[in-house]
Amino acid sequence: MTIRLYDTKAQALRDFTPLREGHVGMYVCGPTVQSSPHIGHLRSALVYDILRRWFAYRGNDVTFVRNVTDIDDKILEAVTGEEWWALAYRVELEFTAGYRALGILPPTYEPRATASVMQMQELIARLIEAGHAYPAPDGSGDVYFDTASWPAYGELTRQTRDNMEAAPDADPRGKRDPRDFALWKGSKPGEPASASWESPWGAGRPGWHIECSAMSARYLGPEFDIHGGGLDLRFPHHENELAQSTAAGDAFARYWVHNGLVNVGGQKMSKSLGNSVYASELLGLASPLAVRYLLGQAHYRSTLDYTPGSLADAEAAVDRIRTFLVRVERRLAGTRFAGTGAPVVPDAFADAMDDDLGVPQALAVLHDTVRAGNQALDAEELDEAAVAHGQVVAMVGVLGIDPRDPHWAHADSGPATRALGALVERLIEDRRIARADKDYAAADRLRAELADAGITIEDSSSGTHWSLTS
Numbered sequence: 001m002t003i004r005l006y007d008t009k010a011q012a013l014r015d016f017t018p019l020r021e022g023h024v025g026m027y028v029c030g031p032t033v034q035s036s037p038h039i040g041h042l043r044s045a046l047v048y049d050i051l052r053r054w055f056a057y058r059g060n061d062v063t064f065v066r067n068v069t070d071i072d073d074k075i076l077e078a079v080t081g082e083e084w085w086a087l088a089y090r091v092e093l094e095f096t097a098g099y100r101a102l103g104i105l106p107p108t109y110e111p112r113a114t115a116s117v118m119q120m121q122e123l124i125a126r127l128i129e130a131g132h133a134y135p136a137p138d139g140s141g142d143v144y145f146d147t148a149s150w151p152a153y154g155e156l157t158r159q160t161r162d163n164m165e166a167a168p169d170a171d172p173r174g175k176r177d178p179r180d181f182a183l184w185k186g187s188k189p190g191e192p193a194s195a196s197w198e199s200p201w202g203a204g205r206p207g208w209h210i211e212c213s214a215m216s217a218r219y220l221g222p223e224f225d226i227h228g229g230g231l232d233l234r235f236p237h238h239e240n241e242l243a244q245s246t247a248a249g250d251a252f253a254r255y256w257v258h259n260g261l262v263n264v265g266g267q268k269m270s271k272s273l274g275n276s277v278y279a280s281e282l283l284g285l286a287s288p289l290a291v292r293y294l295l296g297q298a299h300y301r302s303t304l305d306y307t308p309g310s311l312a313d314a315e316a317a318v319d320r321i322r323t324f325l326v327r328v329e330r331r332l333a334g335t336r337f338a339g340t341g342a343p344v345v346p347d348a349f350a351d352a353m354d355d356d357l358g359v360p361q362a363l364a365v366l367h368d369t370v371r372a373g374n375q376a377l378d379a380e381e382l383d384e385a386a387v388a389h390g391q392v393v394a395m396v397g398v399l400g401i402d403p404r405d406p407h408w409a410h411a412d413s414g415p416a417t418r419a420l421g422a423l424v425e426r427l428i429e430d431r432r433i434a435r436a437d438k439d440y441a442a443a444d445r446l447r448a449e450l451a452d453a454g455i456t457i458e459d460s461s462s463g464t465h466w467s468l469t470s
Contacts, residue, residue: 003055005357014255027253041279071088084194098280098283136173150246290315321401366396
């Protein structure tokens with residue numbers, strides 16, 4: 001039952017041992033809310049949702065913190081015709097809607113950066129006192145982290161200062177070294193007064209990196225189990241977080257976990273290439289359940305390559321699961337086997353999930369179990385079908401893809417689904433009438449037409465039921 005995770009800092013798989021037995025504290029870098037969420041944001045949030053669910057299944061109490069960066073240079077630069085805080089809140093709601101659509105569990109805490117400015121200032125003051133930060137001598141109000149004062153700087157990404165580029169996050173004129181990064185940014189002419197807080201160094205706002213250090217410590221303490229985020233955040237964001245927190249005397253994160261990025265049609269997704277796929281667009285192309293399956297099926301550290309055809313494959317996969325659950329529950333109803341299958345994941349599934357969250361291997365176990373369950377039903381081996389049912393229920397619960405969950409009921413009943421259902425039910429009724437009239441040739445013809453269209457029908461004592469052919 002030992003969970004192993006790839007620790008980016010150690011660059012190795014490590015057995016996971018929590019700071020406190022039975023409890024896991026996770027901090028994940030959430031969005032900077034300057035523009036609408038895209039497929040990469042959804043993928044990252046989903047990775048940590050699955051990890052969180054697996055920790056919980058293994059009996060842990062999980063405190064999950066995902067922040068919202070609602071004050072940042074990018075937000076101020078993106079504003080056109082509205083207040084910066086109005087833009088930030090509007091975009092934050094878009095992210096929340098995307099998370100909710102995919103069934104991503106809400107965080108235990110979801111702090112906004114603007115609500116922790118006092119804690120950020122306290123952390124900066126500690127760094128100055130310890131000799132690891134300094135106010136700019138030009139009176140600008142800027143405060144910088146002194147990278148030369150911290151020999152461990154670069155340990156997360158295995159870099160040396162000599163090979164690092166200059167930090168572009170503040171006016172370099174007040175820096176002792178180009179690689180020093182901003183902890184506090186003094187107010188500049190033309191910036192809105194509402195984006196400024198008083199501080200011992202002058203009015204201004206926090207730098208991006210100090211925000212996460214302060215918020216993680218505030219909600220999880222100076223040492224916690226896991227810090228997560230996208231691979232693109234390793235440098236400079238996470239590197240700088242690690243340096244400033246440890247330089248201030250905090251043990252900080254025990255494990256660093258990073259998820260891979262998203263390609264679109266084999267190319268890196270970027271604004272410059274014009275190939276960004278936004279959350280609203282993706283959720284308009286397929287059911288949210290299929291989107292969740294698609295974004296979660298690759299190993300979390302791998303690059304996920306999105307193509308339009310992959311959505312159809314995901315829809316087919318979740319329909320196979322749905323069809324089995326409907327079929328087995330209908331067949332077991334009223335028998336002594338109903339409810340006898342324990343909702344426990346198979347050992348092979350657990351082994352895969354314990355081994356660095358091996359979702360691809362876990363999904364293979366899930367689909368193998370669905371096939372075995374269907375074969376048991378065909379052979380009327382109801383005891384084995386009941387066992388498969390319990391295992392499938394447990395696995396889809398852990399992965400958050402249980403098609404019976406009421407969350408998906410409304411989301412998956414779009415116009416196309418309703419239209420298909422109405423047409424199929426009409427043909428099934430015509431077939432029932434033909435059989436009642438003993439017109440078996442017509443009944444067989446209707447059954448064949450449905451089969452040609454990819455519809456499987458099954459006659460039982462409770463009536464005729466249909467499903468899409470697997």
